[in-house]
Amino acid sequence: MAATISYTKDHEWVRIEGDTAIMGITAYAAEQLGDVVFVELPEAGKALKKGDAGAVVESVKAASDVYSPISGEVVEVNDALDASPQTVNEAPETDGWLMKLKLADAGEVDDLMDEAAYKEFVATL
Template sequence: MTTRYSKEHEWVRVEGDTATIGISVHAASELGDVVFVELPEPGKKLEKGDEAGVVESVKAASEVYSPLSGEVVEVNAALEAAPQTVNEAAEGEGWFFKLKLSDKSQLDGLMDEAAYKTFCEG
């Protein structure tokens, strides 16, 4: 399964018409120790670029944006009790929410892993 990245440091993995979304390892390491995560409500419709949630660390609070348009079908409620999971497994168990996609062509605007790495180094 391919991972795509946004310029706002979210990652996306798509299965069928559902996208799993979280923040990248790079973003999690820049934030430092995550202490709080605010997730979108299931059923909420998001447009590409909409604020979907908030992640707070000991250093800063940062918005999490939806890199694609769709409807929130699931959130990772485990993060509310264990926000440190974002630091421990940002691109795995630390996922934020799942979207039922309304426009799969938006994936074309996201970076692959190599392009994202170059973007982060730039």
């Protein structure tokens, strides 16, 4: 069974693999931002609470905060985005992931939307 992906109203996605959460921004968010030219990622080891601004995605025109969908410690960031930030546009929900967190509270993911609910939410925007 494929790992399930959960979504926030701020257009982040998170995929749980064991006690690790991989997160990024959704295709909708990437489309809205436009061409990404720089991604600012946190240091490994940083503790993020659910809703903290964990990363910044900068497009040609503007900078946007990315909020952590869940609480946890940053264990890895996607360093490949330094050289090719446009991957966030090209593959936002796969190769364009932003960071991996060590889950602090696995229950938090239950508060997020599943894919069907997120699609419904985006359709209202």
